[in-house]
Amino acid sequence: MALSQIVLCRQLNSPRGAAPRGGRLSMKAVGRFVISLAICATATCARAGAQEQENPFARIGHIVVIFTENRSFDHVFGLFPGAEGINSAQHPPQVDFDGRPLAALPRPRADDRFPRRLPNAPFRLEPFVDIDGHTMDPVHDFYLEQEQIDGGKMDRFVEASNAGALVMGYYDGSELKQWALAKEFTLADHFFHAAFGGSMLNHFFLICGCAPVFDNPVEATRKKFLPKLATIKDSQGAELTIREREEDSPPSVLDGPPRHKRFGRLTMDLEAIGTLQPGNAVSKHDKTEAQERLPPAHAPTIGDRLTEKNVTWAWYAGGWRDVVEGRLKPYEDKPDAFQTHHQPFAYFANYAEGREGRAHLRDADEFFRAIEKGELPQVSFYKPLGVFNGHPDYSDLAAGDAHVADVVARLRKSPNWADMLIIITADENGGFWDHVAPPPRDQFGPGVRVPTLIISPFAKKGFVDKTVYDTLSVLRTIELRFGVAPLSERDARATDLRNALVAP
Numbered sequence: 001m002a003l004s005q006i007v008l009c010r011q012l013n014s015p016r017g018a019a020p021r022g023g024r025l026s027m028k029a030v031g032r033f034v035i036s037l038a039i040c041a042t043a044t045c046a047r048a049g050a051q052e053q054e055n056p057f058a059r060i061g062h063i064v065v066i067f068t069e070n071r072s073f074d075h076v077f078g079l080f081p082g083a084e085g086i087n088s089a090q091h092p093p094q095v096d097f098d099g100r101p102l103a104a105l106p107r108p109r110a111d112d113r114f115p116r117r118l119p120n121a122p123f124r125l126e127p128f129v130d131i132d133g134h135t136m137d138p139v140h141d142f143y144l145e146q147e148q149i150d151g152g153k154m155d156r157f158v159e160a161s162n163a164g165a166l167v168m169g170y171y172d173g174s175e176l177k178q179w180a181l182a183k184e185f186t187l188a189d190h191f192f193h194a195a196f197g198g199s200m201l202n203h204f205f206l207i208c209g210c211a212p213v214f215d216n217p218v219e220a221t222r223k224k225f226l227p228k229l230a231t232i233k234d235s236q237g238a239e240l241t242i243r244e245r246e247e248d249s250p251p252s253v254l255d256g257p258p259r260h261k262r263f264g265r266l267t268m269d270l271e272a273i274g275t276l277q278p279g280n281a282v283s284k285h286d287k288t289e290a291q292e293r294l295p296p297a298h299a300p301t302i303g304d305r306l307t308e309k310n311v312t313w314a315w316y317a318g319g320w321r322d323v324v325e326g327r328l329k330p331y332e333d334k335p336d337a338f339q340t341h342h343q344p345f346a347y348f349a350n351y352a353e354g355r356e357g358r359a360h361l362r363d364a365d366e367f368f369r370a371i372e373k374g375e376l377p378q379v380s381f382y383k384p385l386g387v388f389n390g391h392p393d394y395s396d397l398a399a400g401d402a403h404v405a406d407v408v409a410r411l412r413k414s415p416n417w418a419d420m421l422i423i424i425t426a427d428e429n430g431g432f433w434d435h436v437a438p439p440p441r442d443q444f445g446p447g448v449r450v451p452t453l454i455i456s457p458f459a460k461k462g463f464v465d466k467t468v469y470d471t472l473s474v475l476r477t478i479e480l481r482f483g484v485a486p487l488s489e490r491d492a493r494a495t496d497l498r499n500a501l502v503a504p
Contacts, residue, residue, distance in 0.1 A: 056498040057481035059458055061419030064380045065474055066407060067206065067342075068400055069199070069391035070140065070430025073189060073449035074122070076397070078170045080182060082464040083189040084436060086122055086170060091435050093120045094158040094168065095150075096252050097245075105158055105165035106254050108136060117254075118165045122433065125169035131176070132398035137391070138163035138431030141263070142197030142273035143227065145431075145447055147242045151234030152437035154448075160242075161431055162257040168433050171397065177405030178424070178453060185459045186500040191452035192438045193428040194471035194490075195445040200275050202427040202447075203344040205471050206381075208301045209491035211271040211444060212347060218291050225274075225292075227264030275341045280352040282340055285329040296349040302379075302475055303345060303360055305484035312377035314360050315345050316367035318385025337386025337394040342427075374415025379478055382407065392430060408455060418457060423474055423497070426450040439468055442490070446470040454500040467499045 078086035093101040104117035113128045129135055139162045147160040157167045173179050194205035204212055217225065230244040243260040250256040265274030276294040277286060306313045319338040322328035330340045340346065343361070350357040364385065370376045383389070384407075390400020404424060411422060427450075434448040452469070472494035479486055486492035 055480060055483070056496070056501070056504075057421070057477060059419060059504060060421045060456070060481055062376050062378060062380070062416045062421070063478055063481065064376070064382065064411060064420060064422045065206075066382050066384075066404060066422065066424045067203070068384070068404065068424065068426045068451075069389040069395070070137075070428060070432075071390060071397065071400075071426050071451055072429035072432035072434040073191075073436070073451055074434045075170045075429075075432040076173050076176070076451045077179070077182070077187065077189070078122075079172050079174070080179065080187065080189075080464075083187060084466070085189075086435065091122060092153060092155045095155050096254070097159050097258070102158065102254065104254070105168060106256075108164045108166040109162065109257065111136065111166070114165065118168075122168050122170055122435075123165070125171055128169075130398075131171055131173075131401070132396055134394075134396050135166055135392050136163055137393035138167050140198045140428055140431040141243070142195075142201065142267075143229065143241060143243045145196040145429075147232075147240060148431075148433075149438065149448065151236045151238060151240065153234075154433065154435055154437055157431075157433040159253045160258065163431065164253070164257065167431055176397075176401045178401050178451070181405070181408060181424075181453055181455060183462055185456070185461065186454040186463045186465050188452040188454060188465045188467065188469055188497075188500065189449070190436065190466055190468045191425060191450060191473070192446035192448060192468075192470040193426065193450045194447070195273075195428075196447050197273055197428065198275060199339070199427050200341040200344075201273050201444075202471060203342060204347070205444075205490075206427070206474060207303065207344045208297075208299050209472055209475055209486075209488040210299050211273065212294055212297050212299075214266055214270045214272050214276070215295050217266075217270070221291050225264050225266045225276075226262075226268065227266070228261040229268075277340060278343075278347040280346070280349075282343065282346050283323050283328075283330050284326050285332070286340065294347060296352065297347050298349055300487055301345065301348060301350070302478060302484075302487065303357065304350060305479070305487065306379055306482060307357070307360075309482055309484050311379060311482045311484075313379035313381075314362050314366075314377050315343070315381045315383070316362050316364050317343055317383040318364040318388060320361065321363040321365070334394055335387045337391075339386055342383050342389075368410065371410050371414045371416070376414065376416045378482070390426075420456060421458070421477075421497075421501075422455040423452070423477075424455070425452040425471065425474070427471075441470075444490075454497055456501065458501045460500060460502055463500070465500050467495060469495055469497065473497055 102120050107114045107116050144160045148157045150156045161167050195201045228244040231239045234240040246259040249259040277288040279293045279296040330338045345351040388403035429448045438446045472491045475491040476494040476496040
């Protein structure tokens with residue numbers, strides 16, 4: 001208890017501060033009470049001010065992270081007013097395998113909605129496929145994304161892809177509900193996904209700031225999952241590690257997409273960078289051989305840190321209960337499409353079935369009930385079911401946008417809204433082009449920009465935040481708010497999201 005509170009309590013409980021038999025305080029007692037109350041209020045205000053200064057997120061009682069799928073910033077917000085978008089820079093032409101500019105862009109494979117050749121430049125997708133249309137799924141790979149970035153020149157997105165011109169397409173998103181939210185709250189236009197490549201690795205970075213390691217694989221697994229790599233010179237003359245192509249791979253991307261010798265899922269140091277299934281299966285329908293499962297991870301996660309601090313939290317996922325109870329087959333039951341590799345906590349030993357941590361992994365239905373009742377935990381992660389997550393192929397941009405808008409509308413009606421911070425970001429770019437080179441950090445990334453919104457009663461209104469962030473900024477913000485230790489050097493160095501909020 002603060003000194004001023006102790007003084008006040010003593011005065012109110014002392015004989016001199018007590019009321020006489022008639023129930024009326026003496027003028028001296030009233031004076032002492034008022035002075036003590038003023039001291040208490042001043043000290044409390046000073047203490048609160050100091051806490052705000054020490055903790056820029058002290059006002060936030062509930063953090064909600066909505067993790068969507070596979071879109072780049074330019075692909076969705078490239079025409080957003082005030083953002084660094086497609087019209088704000090000169091864009092170098094895409095180059096062929098030999099580094100020479102392409103004469104044209106090749107049609108996306110087996111998609112007759114597009115002409116056989118398109119101009120070598122970013123282009124609007126609406127004439128060919130609208131925001132509610134489905135497209136093929138462009139390859140999104142750890143080594144291929146580094147090839148696409150090309151040392152920051154951003155000119156190899158087509159030649160390293162299986163999707164031809166599609167990766168250069170973008171939408172006028174002005175009719176999207178997330179555009180409306182961006183105009184009302186904060187849009188971060190320099191937010192990069194944490195790690196090169198696909199979903200599993202970026203989901204790991206969201207919760208542990210780390211890449212999982214496949215300890216001691218048997219020789220057959222090692223041979224199957226280690227990549228075949230080669231080197232080329234990037235635009236700056238530095239060596240760039242790429243996937244080795246087959247000898248009969250097309251000589252030009254205009255003749256067809258590249259054919260690679262082996263799409264290994266590990267690095268040479270056995271870090272898991274491609275999709276693998278968890279050592280402890282979450283579905284009885286998962287028949288993956290035990291020797292090809294990623295062994296249970298033991299690195300600390302943000303969930304572990306929050307539990308240690310008695311901070312309430314949960315990972316909510318669409319379809320979770322149906323998968324665990326066997327009613328839904330991961331990857332197979334479309335259009336629902338549940339992806340096990342979008343459930344990062346399932347890969348950790350602390351969250352296996354039968355462990356206490358498992359109680360933190362919950363179904364989306366529980367998320368929506370908690371929203372309505374005002375019973376959200378202090379930290380909520382929400383992963384939509386495949387049909388609602390915006391991923392190309394099994395979802396579409398319009399479906400993902402409508403679902404996110406519905407979730408935000410529910411959150412804004414919740415009794416928890418008054419002290420809430422909502423962060424909406426994509427796990428990675430899904431192979432789509434973006435013109436802003438990511439800032440070099442380490443061997444894992446970051447990858448290119450992804451659409452990111454910061455929504456809160458405390459968010460800056462109608463603000464385009466130019467601060468350089470990445471997925472680890474989400475971790476850093478949670479860590480600072482709840483006073484938990486960083487999980488790695490990566491999240492310890494990450495920029496938190498305070499600039500998106502109005503100063504207290």
